[in-house]
Amino acid sequence: MAAGTPSGEPTVGSDTPRLRGKATPETLKTGCIAWVEKEGQPRRAEILSIKETKSGKQFYCNFDNFNKRLDEWVPVARIDFSQDVEWPNPEKEKLKESKSKKAPSAPKKAQVSKKAQKRPGKREQSVQSEATTPHPWTEFVELQGQRKSSSVGLDGDSQARASVEASATPAGADEMDVDDKEEDNKKEEGGFNREDEIEKLRTSGSMTQNPAEISRIRNISKVQFGRNDLFPWYFSPYPEAFGQEDVIFICEFCLSYYGDERAFTRHRKKCTLLHPPGNEIYRDDYVSFFEIDGRRQRTWCRNLCLLSKMFLDHKTLYYDVDPFLFYVMATRSDKGCHIVGYFSKEKESADGYNVACILTLPQYQRKGFGRLLIQFSYELSKIEGKLGSPEKPLSDLGLLSYRQYWSENILDVLLGYNERDDKVTIEGISTALAMTTQDVEHTLQAMKMQVYHKSDHKIVIPEKLIKQREKQKLKQKRVPLKACPNYAAYATYPHRPLSTGPLALPFQRPDPRCRTFHSDEIERVIKEVTSRMADPDLARLFENAFPSTTDTTVKFHTNGRDTAFVRMAGSRSSRDEGAWQGPHSFIITGDIIAEWLRDSTNQLRPYQALAKKDPAIFDLLLGAVNTQAEYVIESPYCNAFQPPPISDLPITSNGQDDVVHPVYEPSAVFECKYELDSLAHFLALANDFYEHSDSTAFLNDRWFLAVDTLLEVLEQQSQPTFDPETGRYRRNDYTFQRSTNTGTETLNLQGIGNPLNSGTGLVRSAFRPSDDATILGFFIPANAMMSVELGRTAKLLKAADHGPLAEKLMKWSEKLRTGVMEHGVVKHKKYGDVFAYEVDGYGSAIMMDDANYPSLLALPVMGFVDAKDPIYQNTRRMILDKLGNPYYLTGKDFKGIGGPHIGLRNAWPMSLLIQAQTSDSDDEIKECLNYVLKSARLGLVHESVDVNYLSQYTRSWFAWANGVFAVTILDLAKRKPHLIFKHGASPYEV
Numbered sequence: 001m002a003a004g005t006p007s008g009e010p011t012v013g014s015d016t017p018r019l020r021g022k023a024t025p026e027t028l029k030t031g032c033i034a035w036v037e038k039e040g041q042p043r044r045a046e047i048l049s050i051k052e053t054k055s056g057k058q059f060y061c062n063f064d065n066f067n068k069r070l071d072e073w074v075p076v077a078r079i080d081f082s083q084d085v086e087w088p089n090p091e092k093e094k095l096k097e098s099k100s101k102k103a104p105s106a107p108k109k110a111q112v113s114k115k116a117q118k119r120p121g122k123r124e125q126s127v128q129s130e131a132t133t134p135h136p137w138t139e140f141v142e143l144q145g146q147r148k149s150s151s152v153g154l155d156g157d158s159q160a161r162a163s164v165e166a167s168a169t170p171a172g173a174d175e176m177d178v179d180d181k182e183e184d185n186k187k188e189e190g191g192f193n194r195e196d197e198i199e200k201l202r203t204s205g206s207m208t209q210n211p212a213e214i215s216r217i218r219n220i221s222k223v224q225f226g227r228n229d230l231f232p233w234y235f236s237p238y239p240e241a242f243g244q245e246d247v248i249f250i251c252e253f254c255l256s257y258y259g260d261e262r263a264f265t266r267h268r269k270k271c272t273l274l275h276p277p278g279n280e281i282y283r284d285d286y287v288s289f290f291e292i293d294g295r296r297q298r299t300w301c302r303n304l305c306l307l308s309k310m311f312l313d314h315k316t317l318y319y320d321v322d323p324f325l326f327y328v329m330a331t332r333s334d335k336g337c338h339i340v341g342y343f344s345k346e347k348e349s350a351d352g353y354n355v356a357c358i359l360t361l362p363q364y365q366r367k368g369f370g371r372l373l374i375q376f377s378y379e380l381s382k383i384e385g386k387l388g389s390p391e392k393p394l395s396d397l398g399l400l401s402y403r404q405y406w407s408e409n410i411l412d413v414l415l416g417y418n419e420r421d422d423k424v425t426i427e428g429i430s431t432a433l434a435m436t437t438q439d440v441e442h443t444l445q446a447m448k449m450q451v452y453h454k455s456d457h458k459i460v461i462p463e464k465l466i467k468q469r470e471k472q473k474l475k476q477k478r479v480p481l482k483a484c485p486n487y488a489a490y491a492t493y494p495h496r497p498l499s500t501g502p503l504a505l506p507f508q509r510p511d512p513r514c515r516t517f518h519s520d521e522i523e524r525v526i527k528e529v530t531s532r533m534a535d536p537d538l539a540r541l542f543e544n545a546f547p548s549t550t551d552t553t554v555k556f557h558t559n560g561r562d563t564a565f566v567r568m569a570g571s572r573s574s575r576d577e578g579a580w581q582g583p584h585s586f587i588i589t590g591d592i593i594a595e596w597l598r599d600s601t602n603q604l605r606p607y608q609a610l611a612k613k614d615p616a617i618f619d620l621l622l623g624a625v626n627t628q629a630e631y632v633i634e635s636p637y638c639n640a641f642q643p644p645p646i647s648d649l650p651i652t653s654n655g656q657d658d659v660v661h662p663v664y665e666p667s668a669v670f671e672c673k674y675e676l677d678s679l680a681h682f683l684a685l686a687n688d689f690y691e692h693s694d695s696t697a698f699l700n701d702r703w704f705l706a707v708d709t710l711l712e713v714l715e716q717q718s719q720p721t722f723d724p725e726t727g728r729y730r731r732n733d734y735t736f737q738r739s740t741n742t743g744t745e746t747l748n749l750q751g752i753g754n755p756l757n758s759g760t761g762l763v764r765s766a767f768r769p770s771d772d773a774t775i776l777g778f779f780i781p782a783n784a785m786m787s788v789e790l791g792r793t794a795k796l797l798k799a800a801d802h803g804p805l806a807e808k809l810m811k812w813s814e815k816l817r818t819g820v821m822e823h824g825v826v827k828h829k830k831y832g833d834v835f836a837y838e839v840d841g842y843g844s845a846i847m848m849d850d851a852n853y854p855s856l857l858a859l860p861v862m863g864f865v866d867a868k869d870p871i872y873q874n875t876r877r878m879i880l881d882k883l884g885n886p887y888y889l890t891g892k893d894f895k896g897i898g899g900p901h902i903g904l905r906n907a908w909p910m911s912l913l914i915q916a917q918t919s920d921s922d923d924e925i926k927e928c929l930n931y932v933l934k935s936a937r938l939g940l941v942h943e944s945v946d947v948n949y950l951s952q953y954t955r956s957w958f959a960w961a962n963g964v965f966a967v968t969i970l971d972l973a974k975r976k977p978h979l980i981f982k983h984g985a986s987p988y989e990v
């Protein structure tokens with residue numbers, strides 16, 4: 001017999017001697033106990049079920065001393081048939097109903113087992129009398145003495161050994177338990193450790209068990225739920241056919257379930273629900289609570305029960321949801337309200353229960369949410385004027401959370417009494433916390449605080465507990481609930497104080513301790529600019545927007561003075577020599593944890609002018625150049641990258657099924673759309689930095705290697721589709737294909753895109769800065785930008801004595817400029833000579849402009865032409881005309897340039913800001929600023945806005961657009977101060 005488990009849950013098999021003998025894959029049957037490999041070790045396991053699959057027979061195993069949730073299907077290969085198996089005893093069938101019965105030779109265990117028997121085996125109804133259920137604390141106190149026996153080590157290895165020995169000497173096992181118990185008791189005196197408890201639960205038996213055979217087998221292996229993949233722990237009664245699916249799909253809003261991905265995709269297109277279907281009864285910065293009536297939302301609540309059953313072992317509350325209210329906790333984002341956890345509660349509880357079932361979904365566990373759910377249930381009881389207690393039995397994790405909640409809160413109340421020198425009563429504590437007196441008393445006993453002294457009951461708080469509580473409080477400050485809210489959610493609703501103008505714009509900067517980067521110089525500029533501004537609303541928008549990148553998107557930064565990095569994964573080549581050394585900065589776009597080369601350069605642009613004044617900004621920008629250089633070396637064709645390997649930040653997937661050549665490493669690359677402007681932005685970041693700081697600190701081997709890599713791409717991507725000599729088709733070095741129903745998300749002709757002619761001097765770009773595919777690969781704005789940035793880099797290289805490379809870059813720069821002027825300028829019937837958006841060298845041209853930078857509208861901002869240039873002026877008239885640019889959108893609320901990325905109703909505020917930057921007309925500039933201001937009701941600049949409904953916008957956290965707004969204001973402060981500053985203010989320069 002194996003070493004016992006704390007709850008008295010039977011380990012595999014029983015004490016009754018069994019027939020032993022050799023088995024084969026064919027003769028092995030349900031109920032047998034065999035040796036099965038788990039985590040590299042042989043483990044004793046009971047076969048609970050057998051199934052035939054395409055790859056052969058599979059056996060569902062419950063392992064000795066492992067929590068049920070670690071049960072799994074194993075193939076034949078993992079079973080050791082050289083060892084005897086134990087055959088199920090015929091009379092064993094009866095025993096199975098109460099498997100915990102032990103042979104009389106094990107008295108200690110038998111005692112515990114009785115307790116286990118007392119607990120209800122199967123709960124069809126949620127109502128359960130307290131009398132038949134042991135109090136969780138009583139159970140816990142006993143457990144304290146038992147636990148050592150089940151879990152010797154954290155990794156479970158020593159456990160496995162214990163179980164091997166024990167099975168060889170069945171009699172000795174229980175004696176060992178007794179010995180350990182005494183010793184352990186001493187150790188555990190005065191408190192418990194939640195971390196250890198959970199770890200022990202993981203490896204040991206469940207405290208609450210449902211012994212019904214069918215529900216012993218986990219039927220669903222994987223669930224796709226919103227952005228998360230969930231791996232269920234327990235059986236849940238989804239339709240039987242779902243058990244055969246590798247993955248099932250659950251809509252995170254209506255909770256409908258699908259075994260078929262296509263059916264699920266169809267559903268997602270139709271499903272309009274964005275939050276749980278009841279009333280939102282509570283909201284703070286972090287979470288919302290919804291109250292849902294089981295009778296009114298029967299289907300939804302049943303679906304919730306099915307979902308939660310996968311993570312709750314003991315509950316079977318899914319037939320009749322009518323008598324219950326469901327309280328669902330959710331976090332908010334611009335995608336909707338995402339379920340974090342819930343508890344259910346009987347509308348009328350005869351036993352005074354205030355919680356029936358309680359669960360935090362696995363992806364949110366151990367973050368402090370469970371505590372909040374419990375707290376909420378007691379707050380409801382307080383409002384009702386009742387004392388409450390959770391219904392028993394509780395789930396494993398529920399039990400732990402409650403114990404901790406009770407002891408912490410009682411301790412806090414007692415410490416309060418102590419400070420006030422008040423007399424304390426059990427009833428007083430009970431009323432203060434809406435806890436039953438029984439729960440209070442049990443908790444006091446468990447914490448050994450109740451003493452009987454000179455015929456008087458007293459409560460003594462051990463010094464140790466006070467210290468422990470202080471420590472806990474410090475630790476809890478670090479959990480996300482009490483620390484920093486997720487800014488993606490924070491940005492979706494307004495925070496006070498509001499600005500004093502007619503728009504009353506909210507203050508959207510995160511709390512100072514939650515900001516991702518601090519600079520005194522940035523704070524100074526905010527003060528100097530906003531104090532001069534005439535419109536308090538515009539000032540508020542600047543106050544929020546200017547620090548948006550430093551406040552929220554510097555996800556990782558090191559000044560590099562203490563890192564000695566060795567590449568962890570992959571092969572180390574000569575290209576990796578010196579990688580990731582010195583300062584590095586990882587700048588995310590906003591709501592996606594990845595760095596876009598283009599976005600990050602533009603996000604940092606407003607701070608470039610501070611590089612000389614603030615060493616912190618200097619390091620931040622230098623780090624950003626270094627990080628981008630590593631990205632370009634890693635995958636020059638890619639546009640968005642994963643966190644630096646030195647950052648310890650997690651890698652995310654973009655969820656797409658892309659086929660890309662050259663192949664890339666997904667742990668380094670987030671997305672691999674080849675955009676010529678991304679590479680131009682890599683140069684621009686360093687050029688801007690050099691221009692403002694006069695520093696060439698980024699001129700190291702890595703940066704030069706990145707520039708060489710960039711030049712290789714220019715060479716490869718200036719190759720035409722057909723060989724100019726032979727006329728033969730040549731496959732392009734870069735191809736991209738995505739499974740999608742959106743035309744702009746993939747490239748036609750097997751991932752190559754439309755043919756391009758030879759002899760243009762232009763370089764192909766597969767995608768636009770909007771991340772949409774180009775229609776014709778010679779994308780003019782990126783060619784223009786690349787020409788400008790190569791020229792700027794050439795200049796700084798020349799100044800730094802790198803003549804030959806400077807010359808090479810200058811040649812490329814001139815070649816591109818000539819190409820743009822020769823092939824990118826076309827004669828338009830209405831507007832005259834204009835720049836085309838895209839051309840192919842055969843004479844075809846796409847006449848439009850997109851809001852994203854670089855654009856035709858931005859040509860003067862990029863430094864390619866002067867704003868007064870006649871071709872540019874013709875172009876500008878065309879692209880700001882509804883009849884000249886298909887993506888110039890107007891409506892009753894808003895107007896501006898949009899693009900195919902979001903659709904034909906949404907214009908982008910960014911285009912209005914570029915329009916202001918390229919205009920000399922006071923009226924035009926004022927009009928642009930007013931539109932942007934009006935659309936920024938949440939105090940930040942959105943990505944795009946529906947031209948007819950300002951409330952329909954995309955992205956509430958989009959640092960790039962806010963960076964462009966800040967640059968626009970700083971440009972006007974210098975160029976046209978009278979438009980934004982109070983009367984008589986002089987030009988302001990950072």
Ligand SMILES: [Zn+2]
Pocket residue numbers: 251252253254255256267268271272273
């Ligand atoms: Zn749905």
